[in-house]
Amino acid sequence: MHTADRFCDLTGFHPDRLEPVVYAHDGSCCTLIEVDGTRTIVSDEEFEEAAILRIAGSLAQILKRPGHNLSISFESSLNTHADIETLATAQLRSADQKGLSLEAIVEEGRVVLERRARRERILVAVWTRPDAAISEELAEEIRQTRALWRSLPPASEAQNPFLKLDALEGPHAAFVKRVVEALTDARLQVRVLGPEDDGSRRDLTEIRRAILFHETPTVWRPFGPGTRAHPAAKERIDDDVGAFFAPTVARQIMTANAEASSDLRTIAVGGRRYALAVMRMFPATILAFDRLLEALLQRTSRSADLPFRICLHIEAPNDGGMAMKLRKVAAGLIAWASPSNRNLFESLRTLEEIIGRDSEAIVKCRLTACTWVEPGEEPGRLDQRRSTLKNALMTWGDALIADAPHNPLRALCETIAGMNYRASIAPASLAPLGDLAVMFPFHRTAEIFRQGQTMLLNPDGRMMPYEALSPEQLFWLTLIFATPGSGKSVLMNRLNVEFAAFQPSRVLPFLGVIDVGVSSSGLIELIRNALPPERRHEAYYVRLLNDHAHAINPLGLGLGRRRPLPRERVFVENFLATLLDLRQDGSEQLISRLVTRLYQLKSDLEFGSSPAIYQPGIDVEVDRAIRDAAIVVGERTRWWRIVDEFVALGRILPAMRAQRYAEPILEDLARVLGERIMTEDFGETLVKSAQRALESAIERFPVFARPTRLDLGEARVIAIDLNDVALRHKAPDAERNNALMFMISRHAFLSKISGHAEEIGSMDLPTEPDVRAKYVAFWENRYAEIAETPKRLCMDEYHLTGGVATIAKQVLSDVREGRKWGLEVILASQLLADFEVLADMASTVMILNADSNELREAARKTFGFSDAVKRALERQVHGPRGSRGANFLARFKLRDEERWVVLNNSLGPRMLWALTTRAEDRQVRDELYRRMDVNEALRVLAARFPEGTAHDTWKKVAGRHHDADERIAAMLADEIVAQIMRGEIRT
Secondary structure, eight states: OHHHHHHOOEEEOOTTTTOSOEEETTSOEEEEEEEEEESSOOOHHHHHHIIIIIIIHHHHHHHTSTTEEEEEEEEEESOOHHHHHHHHHHHHHHHHHTTOOOHHHHHHHHHHHHHHOBEEEEEEEEEEOGGGSOHHHHHHHHHHHHHHHHHSOOOTTBOOTTOOOHHHHHHHHHHHHHHHHHHHHTTEEEEEEOBOTTSOBHHHHHHHHHHSGGGOOTTOOOOOSSBOSSOOOOSSOOSOOGGGBOBOHHHHHOOSOEEEOTTSSEEEETTEEEEEEEEEEOOSSOOOHHHHHHHHOOTTSTTTTOOEEEEEEEEOOSSSOHHHHHHHHHHHTGGGOOGGGHHHHHHHHHHHHHHTOTTOOEEEEEEEEEEEEOTTSOTTHHHHHHHHHHHHHHTTTTOEEEOOTTOHHHHHHTTSTTTOSSOOSSOOEEEEHHHHGGGSTTOSBOOSOSOOSEEEEOTTOBEEEEOTTOTTOSOOEEEEEOOTTSSHHHHHHHHHHHHHHHSSOSSOOEEEEEESSSTTHHHHHHHHHHSOGGGGGGEEEEEOOSSGGGOOOTTOOSTTOSSOOHHHHHHHHHHHHHHHOOOSTTHHHHHHHHHHHHHHHHOSSSTTOOOOBOOTTSOHHHHHHHHHHTOOOOTTOBHHHHHHHHHHTTOHHHHHHHHTTTSOOHHHHHHHHTSHHHHHHHOHHHHHHHHHHHHHHHHHOGGGSSSOOOOOTTOSEEEEEOTTTOOOSOOTTHHHHHHHHHHHHHHHHHHHHOOOGGGGGGOOOOOSHHHHHHHHHHHHHHHHHHHHSOEEEEEOSGGGGTTOHHHHHHHHHHHHHHGGGTEEEEEEESOGGGGTTTTTTOSEEEEOOOOSHHHHHHHHHHHOOOHHHHHHHHHHOOEEOGGGOEEEEEEEEOSSOEEEEEEEEOOOHHHHHHHOOOHHHHHHHHHHHHHSOHHHHHHHHHHHOTTSOOHHHHHHHHHHOOOTTSOHHHHHHHHHHHHHHTTOOOO
């Protein structure tokens, strides 16, 4: 196409060199840099300082000399479909690999994102023109390359393979390096775009998609110079061989016809119709780019769906003696001198003064902008969008904005960074680079992760992936601070659902939730009903009671181990310290000795020990397994021998069950405390205190005092509800009680999934080679599965523990050790004081609300954030806002930096129904789960009750029926099914 040569300057590239450089027809070099934004929240003042000192100051010397250009574009649109489809496809694939049927949830997530998400792209085109090279070297090289090109047969449409000029390679590489360093020093997240491993070109793809978005695949592969596999058929015979070679890059980019309107105010190309605007005169007062975005991205305004692109072109003046020329201009104006000219003379003197500074440069600048309507949109909307765009630009510091009627296609191309090495449509203005730097569109908080199983948004709608168990983080401890009503349960349950379903893994992850109340029951019901019937036991909800039927032995160990591993010992000591609550000198040493002696006493591998003896009738399932396995037992048979026999036969489940009776229990501590050496070493007072505390604990906590009865079986996603054992009131010892319940629940879950292969050599196992080999084989297989499976432990309502020192100590131990076996720990609390000793270790912090200055200051003291972060917390984080979701402040501690960002959690009615905590709604939902597939149930509920609750309908149904035998939830479910059959509910 002839238009390609006219409006796009890009000609070719060298595919074999794998360099991020594209060449223009005159040999100019272009490298494209993508800017995500600032690496953390910064204030306007901090950004202005970074832009002026680090960006403008670093580039000033280069931009004083001719031959270097920068084009900086910012694009925002609703073209998020491809990104959302990629996410949805990955989520469906991950859920399917785990056997989970969650199509309704993925569908809704797609809809929510398409309604609110925006696509942002910030690109910097770094140009080096022939003017930057040494003239003598350049002239000789151009002469040689032209001679080489002319020596070939005529090829009018082919890429010139001799575009690369060695004289420009050094200056361009230096310029690109300086730009990247300047942006990085300003704490911006940047990457240089170029060739990918699959042969695609991110740089050229971004340029082509800017004008032909709907006609350019994301992995577009442009053709480099060389022969074509299938040459074009020539219609006439001549000497031109261009049809046998790949066309220029410009001809590969500009592959669609363009049609301008009769008044030249709009132009249609690639399915879009564009309207353009150019800045005829820069504003007298230059304002930050964010001020412009405030007008363009207001979600409640008519411009909520406004797509736009703004491009700023900067180049070094190509004529020397700028200071002299300014003096001549000033002299020529003397005849016009008047008081009204004082500002003009002052500006000229300022420019003349700036020219002499090393850290500043006077540059030419141009600004072009465009908006558009997409294929299928009403064409009349373009006039409204053009008016909105021009109005915002004109109020951005009182700039003069006009259409570009004389050459709309060229103006459109000049809104695209990298399309042209020099802009010409908008008039150039002279300005100090330091002033212009404030206009750069970089003051956007960058995404933290490149991928993730959860897709959140920022307040403006930019998609922000969240990656659990990110390798970029040294530890995986997440702290969530949330006041009541701030959306904590919704966020946590969403994160847990998407962790269970979408975390990259072929198996269902290990997820344990410890909660006080039923808020996690929706998570379990969703996962359980999304699994095939034969696997629904893998999701398990239990309401813990303080009785023998729910007993969990805190002294239990992994299969076959007679002594605890170091991490197990840490837990046992922390638990006993909390349980006995001894506050006398020497209590820590006493507990340490108790643990050592206790396991010696109950081991069958220690001399002088007293291992437990098998007694029939204690566990009928073990008795049955003994008979089935033909294991010979006598009056003095030890439980440990039965365990070993089962393992030798490969009967792992009965071996685990039998081990419960071989392990020590709390009552065995009494025997250890009664040994004379304990009194001799620790004194009678301390030992007596321990004995009284132990007796009281055994009586008060039957749930801790017997061999384990609570069997989690093969469950992988587990919720343990402490509602009936946690104390919410300010009773004496309430916090210790709650800490114990959290710790024992943690033990029940983590005992299933903790550890790593390096521990096997340290295990205290039987010495018989055959038996030991069986144990080793079991643990090798078990640890291999554990290593491959994502793991998360989540403790909600953590504030009920009062931050008891031992539980905080246990959490820190779990976090340090858990990294070795892939465990993430999440704690949620209403009290900042709970996190004081954990804040430094936390890899992620989420603050869901802080609605008073006192709370914000306390949060800053706890987590150590800046004034800019505090202002973001004050302005943007206010709890749930209806369909707009809930903003929250997040900190992510990566390997080499700490980053803050404001994120938004938005859910649709299907997810709200799946996770509801309202009793009536849960009953209705669970009734529909029994009647139909989980996906269909959620679709029906969302269609019938889009607000996420059936509360009003429940009351109406309850008012019509008075029969106590009739269940309201069942009647309401029956009505819903009837409405479906009548076609009144459409999903």
